[in-house]
Amino acid sequence: MLSTYRETIEYTSDFIWEVDYKGVYTYVNKVVEKILGYTPAEMIGKTPFDFMPEEEQEKLQNIFTQIVNDERDIENLENINIHKDGRKVVLETNGRAIFNDNGTLIGYRGIDRNITEKKELEVELAKKNLLLENLLIEQSKMALIGEMMHNLSNKWKQPLAEVLTASSGIQLQREYNVLTNQTLDHAMNTISSSAKKLTKEIQYFDIFLKNDTEKTIFELDKTVSSVLDLLPMKGISVEKKLAKCTLIGLEKKLIQVLANIILKSKSLLNNSSSKEKYIFIHAEEIGDVVHIKIKDTSGKSSGKLLDRIFSPSATLKYLTSENINLYTCKEVINSYLCGSIEVKNVSFKQEKTLFHGVEFTVLIPKIVI
Numbered sequence: 001m002l003s004t005y006r007e008t009i010e011y012t013s014d015f016i017w018e019v020d021y022k023g024v025y026t027y028v029n030k031v032v033e034k035i036l037g038y039t040p041a042e043m044i045g046k047t048p049f050d051f052m053p054e055e056e057q058e059k060l061q062n063i064f065t066q067i068v069n070d071e072r073d074i075e076n077l078e079n080i081n082i083h084k085d086g087r088k089v090v091l092e093t094n095g096r097a098i099f100n101d102n103g104t105l106i107g108y109r110g111i112d113r114n115i116t117e118k119k120e121l122e123v124e125l126a127k128k129n130l131l132l133e134n135l136l137i138e139q140s141k142m143a144l145i146g147e148m149m150h151n152l153s154n155k156w157k158q159p160l161a162e163v164l165t166a167s168s169g170i171q172l173q174r175e176y177n178v179l180t181n182q183t184l185d186h187a188m189n190t191i192s193s194s195a196k197k198l199t200k201e202i203q204y205f206d207i208f209l210k211n212d213t214e215k216t217i218f219e220l221d222k223t224v225s226s227v228l229d230l231l232p233m234k235g236i237s238v239e240k241k242l243a244k245c246t247l248i249g250l251e252k253k254l255i256q257v258l259a260n261i262i263l264k265s266k267s268l269l270n271n272s273s274s275k276e277k278y279i280f281i282h283a284e285e286i287g288d289v290v291h292i293k294i295k296d297t298s299g300k301s302s303g304k305l306l307d308r309i310f311s312p313s314a315t316l317k318y319l320t321s322e323n324i325n326l327y328t329c330k331e332v333i334n335s336y337l338c339g340s341i342e343v344k345n346v347s348f349k350q351e352k353t354l355f356h357g358v359e360f361t362v363l364i365p366k367i368v369i
Helices: 002-011 031-036 053-072 117-156 157-175 181-209 221-232 251-270 302-309 321-335
Strands: 015-019 024-028 076-081 088-099 105-114 216-219 236-243 247-251 279-284 289-296 340-348 351-365
Touching: 015 031, 015 088, 031 088, 053 076, 088 117, 157 181, 216 221, 221 236, 221 251, 221 279, 247 251, 247 351, 251 279, 251 289, 251 321, 251 351, 302 340, 321 340
Parallel strands: 236 279
Antiparallel strands: 015 024, 015 105, 076 088, 088 105, 216 247, 279 289, 289 351, 340 351
8 A cells, every 4th residue: 555655656646745844845755756857866955945046045045944934734826947958947845744742843745737838828918918908909000090180170160260371371472562460470370379389289189199108297187188189079078177286107198098088988978878078187286196087978887888997808798998998908008007986877966057977097206216
């Protein structure tokens, strides 16, 4: 019976071992040679830490010391080892504490499983998920660019028409020799004012288009105003109450976030039966954190919809381009702005009128390191 048990231990697919209370191997089975390349004789008398990279040694020794002090079992302890040929092998260690008749801890008996392939698959999956997130962020950005370009093309018609009218008027009056200095000054002021307006909007659009991660100092009220200038808000009134907030961080990313949230509020309003269509934007500093609240008067939304609003693929029923955009908002806020976002149904009074709608709350630090 004992012989059969030992044979089972020797030829199982797992690395079975025993160590004393100092972590020194007193027994290892033959499988270790397949996993780490060392024979049992090469490992007896050494510790598991002798086969680990230097940075892993210190970390695992500290963990093992704490486990011994607590006299508890070793559970699912992942550790990196160096194979005899130099490659890294990831093991998952489980062990039971061994006590003598006096109740004194004398060592551990356990099993190591080779989880290298599993960890490599996890890393590969993480890379693919990151790629997917980046693709979704770019998709969201392209959708926003479409909205902005459509709005800008409509907004630029008037100032461009003013420039064309002023310049053609100057040319015509000069041909008939009736051009006065007063008329010329007025026309030039019109052209200058229109050009400044167009330049300002182009600058903010350029900030949004640039794909960089350079941190800048910016004023929140100006950023919010620039977002509203770039978005079509026909039929919807927007009211702002913004405290003076100076931030250091990625303004372009914040523009993307605010634009997507405002477009979602706009969509909720356009799909609602509400006759009074408002979006309220409020911002204040609380300590070192800026609180931005964007709420609308679209009425209460489905709880299920709000639960899934930041998910790109919860179910086909709720999978929309807007939800993908809001999913990217959450990823951008978490990854680039070091903040958080939440959404909920709210009821509130505005100038004695009771409204129901959806409120987005974005929390971001004033300084993103």
